[in-house]
Amino acid sequence: MYDRLKGQVILLKNPDRTEIKEVLDNAKTIAVIGLSPNPMRTSYMVSKAMQDAGYRIIPVNPLADSILGEKSYATLQDIPESVDIVNVFRRSEFLPDIAEDFLKLDAPVFWTQLNVVDEAVFNRLSEAGYTVIMDRCIKVEHAILK
Incomplete structure (x- = not known):
């Protein structure tokens, strides 16, 4: 995979399809960082599809009160319940800070959408024992694997 921002090749070992x-x-439960309230945005469409598939979506967007009928939270730490997957729809340069917040949450899976990659974050979270999936669309993977 090629990181367009840094102009380098990145090697990630995402989990296999199984x-x-x-x-x-x-x-x-999926917490979605960067979930937009705009139905025309990819984050909204993907999250809506996952919600329709039976997942509970928890929006993480400090600028919205609610999205997809769910209360939105300003940060991961504000979420008062357990989360199974943190799905990230923010640019790659935000991943180090998001990973720091993730480490305080105690969720087992850190997932970033297409073109959202940071090799150092991937390695740090993987080495800490978390499942890390980067540069994959959760909606596409769900559709392929259901």
């Missing part, structure tokens, strides 16, 4: 299916089969 492991990704297991992640999706076992998850119930």
